[in-house]
Amino acid sequence: MSFRKTLQLNNGKTIPQIGLGTWLSGPHEVENAVVWAVEAGYRHLDCAYVYGNQDEVGAALKRVVPSVVQREELFIHFETLERRASSLGTPYLDLYLIHWPIPFVPGRGLLPERADKPGHVEIDTETSLVDTWKAMLALRSTGKVRALGVSNFTVQHLEAIIKATGERPAVNQIEAHPLLPQDGLVEYCKREGIHLTAYSPLGNNLHGKTKLVDYPEVKEVADRLGATTAQVLVAWGVYRGYSVIPKSVQRDRIVSNFEQIALSKEDYEKISDIGKNNHVRFGTPMSFAPK
Numbered sequence: 001m002s003f004r005k006t007l008q009l010n011n012g013k014t015i016p017q018i019g020l021g022t023w024l025s026g027p028h029e030v031e032n033a034v035v036w037a038v039e040a041g042y043r044h045l046d047c048a049y050v051y052g053n054q055d056e057v058g059a060a061l062k063r064v065v066p067s068v069v070q071r072e073e074l075f076i077h078f079e080t081l082e083r084r085a086s087s088l089g090t091p092y093l094d095l096y097l098i099h100w101p102i103p104f105v106p107g108r109g110l111l112p113e114r115a116d117k118p119g120h121v122e123i124d125t126e127t128s129l130v131d132t133w134k135a136m137l138a139l140r141s142t143g144k145v146r147a148l149g150v151s152n153f154t155v156q157h158l159e160a161i162i163k164a165t166g167e168r169p170a171v172n173q174i175e176a177h178p179l180l181p182q183d184g185l186v187e188y189c190k191r192e193g194i195h196l197t198a199y200s201p202l203g204n205n206l207h208g209k210t211k212l213v214d215y216p217e218v219k220e221v222a223d224r225l226g227a228t229t230a231q232v233l234v235a236w237g238v239y240r241g242y243s244v245i246p247k248s249v250q251r252d253r254i255v256s257n258f259e260q261i262a263l264s265k266e267d268y269e270k271i272s273d274i275g276k277n278n279h280v281r282f283g284t285p286m287s288f289a290p291k
């Protein structure tokens, strides 16, 4: 069973420690994935407009709210507010994030391409991150968002928006796993009271490299504990005190990823050693299309 632990945010709200990721959960996959997850006990869902599957997530929510859970029991993040009501069918978001610290030119769709450089996104060089953060802060009075956060922000990005507004994000969602521990950023956020959510906790990679779930070090610990390698990687993130959002569209994995195990200090360190002098970042926008 999951420990069902919740963690405190700096706005007084709480966030369930284990959530379900929905990136790359394709059509006819994500609706069932969300339903199975909620049935298995997940109460924290990570969604994003750019994942293009919000209608199916919304359909899944209709299947489980209120028959399995009340809306208030769920913690939902999303990265587009305007469409949340029509697509997700929820009157408010628990967390609203700036997805990446890079603005694209407005009014030309999700991924506006550069006329002079096809295949590349056109960056908005007029709008600063501080402008965006101020616009986010102004949404608090609407009652449509319970908490505001950011994603893929570095220490420098965080320092800049905090210095300009005096307002800390409740959450920074970042790629974090044994191959990318981001110790400095984790330490900074802890010190500043900014909750961290780790994405790609299983070391999802689209680069054809060995998956973390297949690393012999992870397998050795998993076999010894009678656990799956994914459970070991989720537990590695939990050990570090933040929330973790593994994605799966397979029912057995959705269920088992949520069945928590605890790591000893020795096993935590053994898994951490994988990333010593071997850092790998999988989520690099320069490898997306358009770049």
Ligand code: NAP
Pocket (backbone or CB within 6 Å): 020, 021, 022, 023, 024, 046, 047, 099, 151, 152, 173, 174, 198, 199, 200, 201, 202, 203, 204, 213, 228, 230, 231, 245, 246, 247, 248, 249, 250, 253, 254, 256, 257, 283
């Ligand atoms: P992940 O959760 O680390 O890994 C997902 C991959 O692992 C999928 O291929 C999944 O396949 C597989 N998997 C799941 N459970 C498994 C198990 N028990 N054993 C073996 N393989 C397993 O990667 P992620 O999707 O990149 O990250 C998680 C979530 O974080 C995303 O879905 C998204 O919600 C969020 N995210 C946010 C950002 C951001 O910029 N803010 C960026 C990336 C991701 P199956 O589905 O076939 O099981």
